Amino acid sequence: MTQAIRLHETGGPEVLRLEDVEVGDPGPGQARVRHSLIAVNFIDIYFRTGRYPLALHDGVGSGLGSDAVGVVEAVGPGVTGIRVGDRVGYLLGPQGAYAQVRVMPADVLIPLPDGISDRTAATLMMKGMTAQYLFRQVYPLKGGETILYHAAAGGVGLIACQWARALGVTMIGTVSTDEKAALARANGCAHTIVSSRENIAQRVREITEGKGVPVVYDSVGKDTLEASLDCLQPRGTLVSNGTSSGSVVIDSQLLAAKGSIWLTRPAMVHYIHPRPHMLDMARELFDHVLAGRIVSEPQQSFALADAAEAHRALEGRKTIGATVLVP
Numbered sequence: 001m002t003q004a005i006r007l008h009e010t011g012g013p014e015v016l017r018l019e020d021v022e023v024g025d026p027g028p029g030q031a032r033v034r035h036s037l038i039a040v041n042f043i044d045i046y047f048r049t050g051r052y053p054l055a056l057h058d059g060v061g062s063g064l065g066s067d068a069v070g071v072v073e074a075v076g077p078g079v080t081g082i083r084v085g086d087r088v089g090y091l092l093g094p095q096g097a098y099a100q101v102r103v104m105p106a107d108v109l110i111p112l113p114d115g116i117s118d119r120t121a122a123t124l125m126m127k128g129m130t131a132q133y134l135f136r137q138v139y140p141l142k143g144g145e146t147i148l149y150h151a152a153a154g155g156v157g158l159i160a161c162q163w164a165r166a167l168g169v170t171m172i173g174t175v176s177t178d179e180k181a182a183l184a185r186a187n188g189c190a191h192t193i194v195s196s197r198e199n200i201a202q203r204v205r206e207i208t209e210g211k212g213v214p215v216v217y218d219s220v221g222k223d224t225l226e227a228s229l230d231c232l233q234p235r236g237t238l239v240s241n242g243t244s245s246g247s248v249v250i251d252s253q254l255l256a257a258k259g260s261i262w263l264t265r266p267a268m269v270h271y272i273h274p275r276p277h278m279l280d281m282a283r284e285l286f287d288h289v290l291a292g293r294i295v296s297e298p299q300q301s302f303a304l305a306d307a308a309e310a311h312r313a314l315e316g317r318k319t320i321g322a323t324v325l326v327p
């Protein structure tokens with residue numbers, strides 16, 4: 001018997017309940033992983049609230065979470081490349097990472113290098129890999145660009161700040177408080193805009209001497225859409241990679257009016273397969289960490305039983321950087 005967070009209905013943080021669950025032996029192609037840390041991501045809130053579909057089974061409900069690190073304690077038949085005792089992390093697979101132990105498809109597990117601690121790895125799987133695919137695949141940065149990045153002091157954001165600096169990119173980051181602004185700048189964000197009291201588009205035009213930016217990475221969504229469009233150069237790209245403030249609904253005519261803007265709404269799942277590519281992405285991320293160009297540690301920890309508190313903090317914009325649950 002082990003413990004896991006289960007949901008029997010979607011809704012507010014109170015639907016997250018710690019329950020005793022049975023975890024069996026891994027079947028063909030599977031591995032059983034004992035988690036050391038579980039990462040909390042904004043996407044977990046989309047699933048918890050029902051914005052993203054969650055399969056709730058009668059009597060057992062559903063697990064939550066898709067991002068954790070730990071040790072492999074058993075492997076099923078046919079598993080190659082993953083062995084008992086391996087330190088691993090993952091960001092794909094079925095919901096259910098909010099658990100002490102679970103069975104996972106072995107082909108989503110990413111072996112962790114010796115030089116990267118579990119604490120650091122727990123901030124890298126979803127968040128670091130997101131920075132990788134945004135900056136290196138969705139709108140590949142070459143260095144020398146000035147970009148706008150929303151929620152620069154968030155979980156993905158603090159890694160993005162450092163990755164931008166490593167690439168020689170000038171990042172303008174939005175944040176809601178002065179404390180978050182200072183943290184983003186300490187992580188390599190060249191300019192910060194405190195969105196609670198500054199006009200984002202006006203400040204971006206000032207910083208870029210009227211030119212605007214070639215790309216905006218916008219994970220905030222509804223509240224920042226207009227400002228993001230107003231910051232872009234003609235034929236610039238809006239990467240709408242999240243909807244923390246609500247969904248984006250857009251009339252395509254607006255894209256023409258704002259300068260023939262390219263709009264993409266990327267999802268990790270379309271940039272991470274096949275497995276050798278996922279491992280290459282992880283290797284690039286780990287190389288930055290091992291070389292000290294990206295330094296990342298959780299900024300908030302909660303007990304697994306307090307997952308609801310972690311969700312309240314994240315959706316209440318009370319967190320900075322990465323948040324983890326301790327099983």
Ligand SMILES: NC(=O)c1ccc[n+]([C@@H]2O[C@H](COP(=O)([O-])OP(=O)(O)OC[C@H]3O[C@@H](n4cnc5c(N)ncnc54)[C@H](OP(=O)(O)O)[C@@H]3O)[C@@H](O)[C@H]2O)c1
Pocket residue numbers: 040041042043126127130151152153154155156157174175176177180219220223241242243244245246266267268269314315316317318319320321
């Ligand atoms: N497309 C993908 O494949 C993909 C993958 C991973 C993550 N994401 C997205 O990337 C974003 C960042 O994820 P994360 O887990 O690292 O979260 P996070 O950035 O740590 O937290 C979200 C941040 O968004 C800002 N925010 C602005 N308006 C908000 C509102 N109305 N409610 C809540 N937050 C608001 C807050 O920062 P301030 O207080 O500074 O404004 C908050 O801290 C999320 O939107 C997530 O869905 C997308």
